[in-house]
Amino acid sequence: MTSPPPTATPVARPPGPAPEKPGDGPGKDPEDRSAADRLLWRAARHSGGRGAAILVCSVASALAALAEPAVLGRALDLLLGHDPAAGRLVLLCTALIVAEVVLDAVVALLTGTTNARSTAWLRGRAVTRLLAASPEHAARFAPGDLATRLTANATEAGTVPASAAAGLAALLPPLGGVAALLLIDAWTAAAFLAGVPLLLLLLRAFARSSTESVSRYQRVQSAMAGRLLETLAGAHTVAAAGTAARERHRILTGPPGLPELAAEGRAMWLVYGRAVAHSGVLMPVLVCVVLAVGGIRLAQGALGVGELVAASRYAALAAGVGAVSGLLGAVVRGRAAARRTAEVPALPPLPHGRALLPPGGPGALELRGVTVERAGTAVLADVDLTLPGGATVAVVGRSGAGKSLLAAVAGRLLAPDRGRVLLDGVDLAALDPAELRREVGHAFARPALFGATVGAAVAFGAASPDDGAVRSAGRAAGADGFVQRLPGGYRTPVADAPLSGGERQRLGLARAFAHAGRLLVLDDAMSSLDTVTQREVERALTQQVRPGTRLLVTHRLSRAAGADLVVWLDRGRVRATGPHHELWRDPGYRALFAVPEPDTEPAPAAAPVPPEADR
Numbered sequence: 001m002t003s004p005p006p007t008a009t010p011v012a013r014p015p016g017p018a019p020e021k022p023g024d025g026p027g028k029d030p031e032d033r034s035a036a037d038r039l040l041w042r043a044a045r046h047s048g049g050r051g052a053a054i055l056v057c058s059v060a061s062a063l064a065a066l067a068e069p070a071v072l073g074r075a076l077d078l079l080l081g082h083d084p085a086a087g088r089l090v091l092l093c094t095a096l097i098v099a100e101v102v103l104d105a106v107v108a109l110l111t112g113t114t115n116a117r118s119t120a121w122l123r124g125r126a127v128t129r130l131l132a133a134s135p136e137h138a139a140r141f142a143p144g145d146l147a148t149r150l151t152a153n154a155t156e157a158g159t160v161p162a163s164a165a166a167g168l169a170a171l172l173p174p175l176g177g178v179a180a181l182l183l184i185d186a187w188t189a190a191a192f193l194a195g196v197p198l199l200l201l202l203l204r205a206f207a208r209s210s211t212e213s214v215s216r217y218q219r220v221q222s223a224m225a226g227r228l229l230e231t232l233a234g235a236h237t238v239a240a241a242g243t244a245a246r247e248r249h250r251i252l253t254g255p256p257g258l259p260e261l262a263a264e265g266r267a268m269w270l271v272y273g274r275a276v277a278h279s280g281v282l283m284p285v286l287v288c289v290v291l292a293v294g295g296i297r298l299a300q301g302a303l304g305v306g307e308l309v310a311a312s313r314y315a316a317l318a319a320g321v322g323a324v325s326g327l328l329g330a331v332v333r334g335r336a337a338a339r340r341t342a343e344v345p346a347l348p349p350l351p352h353g354r355a356l357l358p359p360g361g362p363g364a365l366e367l368r369g370v371t372v373e374r375a376g377t378a379v380l381a382d383v384d385l386t387l388p389g390g391a392t393v394a395v396v397g398r399s400g401a402g403k404s405l406l407a408a409v410a411g412r413l414l415a416p417d418r419g420r421v422l423l424d425g426v427d428l429a430a431l432d433p434a435e436l437r438r439e440v441g442h443a444f445a446r447p448a449l450f451g452a453t454v455g456a457a458v459a460f461g462a463a464s465p466d467d468g469a470v471r472s473a474g475r476a477a478g479a480d481g482f483v484q485r486l487p488g489g490y491r492t493p494v495a496d497a498p499l500s501g502g503e504r505q506r507l508g509l510a511r512a513f514a515h516a517g518r519l520l521v522l523d524d525a526m527s528s529l530d531t532v533t534q535r536e537v538e539r540a541l542t543q544q545v546r547p548g549t550r551l552l553v554t555h556r557l558s559r560a561a562g563a564d565l566v567v568w569l570d571r572g573r574v575r576a577t578g579p580h581h582e583l584w585r586d587p588g589y590r591a592l593f594a595v596p597e598p599d600t601e602p603a604p605a606a607a608p609v610p611p612e613a614d615r
């Protein structure tokens with residue numbers, strides 16, 4: 001595999017990460033561009049005025065660089081004329097060089113901090129908006145793609161404020177160089193300007209071809225990273241199927257894979273090498289032409305020795321136009337990257353209001369005409385439900401019936417396309433988000449544990465987590481026993497805690513219990529618990545956890561039998577609601593639990609079901 005060329009070149013800096021999707025080049029959609037520009041503008045403002053400081057220091061450094069050849073040339077002429085004033089000019093020249101070095105160092109330092117602050121702001125903004133969006137919308141980004149947008153693309157975009165400021169200031173030396181040449185001698189300026197079109201053509205060709213090749217390189221890299229992520233996520237499946245070698249081959253060879261990556265890497269090196277070779281020849285040639293013309297003018301007596309030296313330095317400054325194109329190239333690439341990053345904060349947020357729930361409400365939940373559509377099909381259709389506050393409600397149905405969608409809508413992880421969800425009479429869409437999360441808790445079948453330690457993972461999201469609350473939630477969820485056996489108890493780092501599926505689920509339940517509100521939504525959150533633990537947790541749920549309404553998505557008979565009310569979903573519609581023992585009369589309902597049908601005998605209401613009947 002050929003890695004990309006280094007980033008420093010006398011002509012222009014090769015591009016960093018660039019758009020990764022085919023056809024996802026910069027500046028396609030004006031709306032996207034302006035959104036990206038607005039985001040960059042705000043990132044620049046959040047870098048605390050450092051962009052302006054970079055501009056001021058860079059301009060001061062450029063002015064020092066422009067003054068230095070004139071002072072040096074004059075000092076040389078005075079020295080040749082044995083004029084004692086030459087000493088003062090040599091000192092001034094030294095001071096200018098020192099100032100230039102110091103200012104460049106300050107610019108380098110400011111550039112680093114500006115890039116870091118802008119990038120951090122961009123990432124913070126994107127992550128905040130990502131978390132505020134409905135998970136459904138956020139899921140439109142594949143994990144690998146999202147990671148690229150928040151890392152490489154955000155980093156590239158974060159360099160724009162500093163590059164733009166430095167790029168503006170970098171115009172000064174070439175423009176000033178040409179102006180100084182004109183002032184010293186029009187012929188030397190004309191000699192330089194004659195070569196400028198060639199220099200510009202060279203820069204343009206470099207900027208274009210390098211952007212394209214880096215773009216393609218990044219696309220291949222991103223595709224490979226995406227396949228790697230897929231395989232890592234399914235590592236157990238791959239191991240079980242014994243297809244590791246096939247996966248390795250799939251990740252590495254693609255297409256696109258290593259062969260394409262190597263080809264693009266070589267292409268980048270070629271572009272880079274060609275640019276270095278061309279500029280390495282052209283720039284000294286330009287300076288030599290200026291020197292040759294200056295030499296003739298010296299022989300004609302139109303120029304002094306000092307002026308010739310100054311002219312050669314100004315020609316070198318004027319030829320440094322490549323630095324400008326490098327910085328402008330960085331701005332162009334940064335804007336393209338910002339466009340990709342900007343799509344993340346542009347995700348539509350879940351609408352919310354500022355309403356609060358009536359204090360002490362029981363958690364009565366009402367769904368009115370709730371419809372959720374996916375790909376033009378109603379996956380939840382006209383769901384009307386009235387669930388009394390404080391009730392334990394089981395949601396059952398065949399796989400794909402819409403249970404998880406109903407749970408997500410009930411807890412406002414998802415906004416319905418039509419209809420309303422009311423909690424104690426308040427529309428969830430109008431509710432203050434902090435109030436919503438305080439009063440509505442969730443636990444999932446496969447919980448993700450956030451937090452450095454097991455205790456922090458349980459306390460995650462709680463307003464004021466304390467050790468006592470964490471432990472009592474752990475006890476209620478049947479997690480305290482195994483957590484206490486971990487080397488550091490609740491202080492054990494999550495990464496060092498070997499957790500089974502059931503233990504992970506119990507920690508997820510403990511997290512929900514630690515800040516249980518008036519509504520608790522458990523989406524298959526006890527599916528991996530053994531029967532004894534499950535009964536203990538159910539008991540704790542009614543006796544220890546803050547009272548409220550429980551919405552339990554379940555496939556288990558015992559859970560439905562133990563609920564006050566069962567909602568039976570069938571292909572996105574409510575087929576029936578009622579107590580389990582009433583629904584049990586329906587063979588279709590009994591078939592959901594795949595137990596031998598007792599034909600006439602209804603299952604006992606709210607009575608424990610023999611373990612062997614449980615799934």
Ligand SMILES: Nc1ncnc2c1ncn2[C@@H]1O[C@H](COP(=O)(O)OP(=O)(O)OP(=O)(O)O)[C@@H](O)[C@H]1O
Pocket residue numbers: 136374375379397398399400401402403404405406
């Ligand atoms: N983002 C989506 N895009 C398209 N279809 C979706 C989306 N989310 C859910 N669905 C579809 O909606 C239907 C209901 O999904 P849901 O996850 O609610 O089923 P479920 O009853 O919880 O199933 P299970 O018991 O297997 O977990 C399924 O057919 C599913 O494919």
